[in-house]
Amino acid sequence: MGKAKSIEGQLAGNVMCALEGVIDPELGVDVVNLGIIYNVEIVDNTCKVTMTLTHMWCPASDYLKVMICRAAESVDGIDSCEVELVSEPKWTVDKMSRVARIAMNME
Numbered sequence: 001m002g003k004a005k006s007i008e009g010q011l012a013g014n015v016m017c018a019l020e021g022v023i024d025p026e027l028g029v030d031v032v033n034l035g036i037i038y039n040v041e042i043v044d045n046t047c048k049v050t051m052t053l054t055h056m057w058c059p060a061s062d063y064l065k066v067m068i069c070r071a072a073e074s075v076d077g078i079d080s081c082e083v084e085l086v087s088e089p090k091w092t093v094d095k096m097s098r099v100a101r102i103a104m105n106m107e
Helices: 007-019 061-073 098-103
Strands: 037-043 046-051 080-085
Antiparallel strands (some): 037 046
């Protein structure tokens, strides 16, 4: 018999599903498949999303942070969201999913 998933694990998974609806306006691919979401942590109904950007001077960074919080907060059980931008590890195209590669005509 397998282990039951924790509520926090389920919430984090639900947040990741919601984040698939956040589209990078420059690249036209969602942030999850782009591989810029590094972690989702839930503590006391607060979601902390750790992410990076495709490049350091991304003009969509503020927009993405707002949209990520909106998506996370739309999940039942999430009351608030914080986004932490990190520069390490650096994003590279190999972090993209196959879905993103196909969408960007890279496969």
